[in-house]
Amino acid sequence: MTPDGIPCMMMRGGTSKGAYFLADDLPSDPAERDRLLLRIMGSPDARQIDGIGGADPLTSKVAVVRASARPGFDVDFLFLQVFVDQPLVSDGQNCGNILAGVGAFAVERGLVEAGEGETAIRIYMENTAQSAVARIRTKGGRPVYAGEAHIDGVPGSSAPVYLAFTDAAGSSCGALLPTGSAATEIEGVTCTLIDNGMPVVVMRAADFGLTGYESREELEANEAARARIERIRLAAGPLMNLGDVAKKSVPKMTLVAPPTGGGAIMTRSFIPHRVHASIGVFGALSVATACMFPDSPVAALAALPDGDAKTVAVEHPTGNLEILLLLDADAPGGLKECSFLRTARKLFDGRVFAE
Numbered sequence: 001m002t003p004d005g006i007p008c009m010m011m012r013g014g015t016s017k018g019a020y021f022l023a024d025d026l027p028s029d030p031a032e033r034d035r036l037l038l039r040i041m042g043s044p045d046a047r048q049i050d051g052i053g054g055a056d057p058l059t060s061k062v063a064v065v066r067a068s069a070r071p072g073f074d075v076d077f078l079f080l081q082v083f084v085d086q087p088l089v090s091d092g093q094n095c096g097n098i099l100a101g102v103g104a105f106a107v108e109r110g111l112v113e114a115g116e117g118e119t120a121i122r123i124y125m126e127n128t129a130q131s132a133v134a135r136i137r138t139k140g141g142r143p144v145y146a147g148e149a150h151i152d153g154v155p156g157s158s159a160p161v162y163l164a165f166t167d168a169a170g171s172s173c174g175a176l177l178p179t180g181s182a183a184t185e186i187e188g189v190t191c192t193l194i195d196n197g198m199p200v201v202v203m204r205a206a207d208f209g210l211t212g213y214e215s216r217e218e219l220e221a222n223e224a225a226r227a228r229i230e231r232i233r234l235a236a237g238p239l240m241n242l243g244d245v246a247k248k249s250v251p252k253m254t255l256v257a258p259p260t261g262g263g264a265i266m267t268r269s270f271i272p273h274r275v276h277a278s279i280g281v282f283g284a285l286s287v288a289t290a291c292m293f294p295d296s297p298v299a300a301l302a303a304l305p306d307g308d309a310k311t312v313a314v315e316h317p318t319g320n321l322e323i324l325l326l327l328d329a330d331a332p333g334g335l336k337e338c339s340f341l342r343t344a345r346k347l348f349d350g351r352v353f354a355e
């Protein structure tokens, strides 16, 4: 027990919010660490009333950060999803939104020395054994949070955080298309099972009798659609090399429809049981990539720009998320680099209690 509390920083990362810890401030035994994090977040409880979680999967997230001992990296980042209403903590997925706060947290805690103007932080993402480079604004040795960058799903504007990836494909499934094809039939629905940073099952909303433009609340109230989507998810898990996914937060399930706001594709994402208020970042990257395969059931619904440098706007319930894809036929999966803009903000720094 820790009567004096544990150092903890709350940050908004992209369209999510989480508790950021230094690895050294948490127990090294994963089971002990997870018990402590459940207590800190107030899980399991739909309201998380006895903890600092926000009673939503998007605000019940944890970042564990340490100085990296790996050549070529500044810090190691482990993402943990703390389930709201189940006693589960999962390292089975990554999170591009919480990743957006890691660079600033590393500077705040003195793990990385800040440059004047901008600092690039090379991050090893432990969940998927992959790398990211975050470019953040810094001044006088500290992160700058105020700025002019806006992302949909967050009111106002903040300093930009640019995130770039060169090895996102096959992050958890071992291959971009784990079934070897962009069209796999499950329960009578043709799906694209894909992993470009996040395992996602991409499906046409119309195949569920839905438009794809429903609200989060409407979809969460649709018991029949949710049950069918969950059956497909449980069947997709082993096909995606993820094993039994009954207690995992992957794969995510995304329904798509033609875009309505001038973007490339419209989405509604089950993550995997609640519906996302917008869309996860790596989730959006996987969906955008699915649209590029002509034999995917969703390709015909998408409006993709021409050329090898594509800005793909993935539409979601609260706006759109733009992803830049740099294509190169010689690169693995045909993708040389993927990048996107996020913002992040320090909300609180102090000690959290778990007595």
Ligand code: NQM
Pocket (backbone or CB within 6 Å): 015, 016, 057, 058, 094, 095, 096, 097, 098, 198, 249, 252, 271, 276, 279, 280, 281, 282, 283, 284
């Ligand atoms: O896909 C939610 C989020 C995420 C994950 C989820 C994410 C990503 O919005 O990279 O960011 O899909 O569980 O934080």
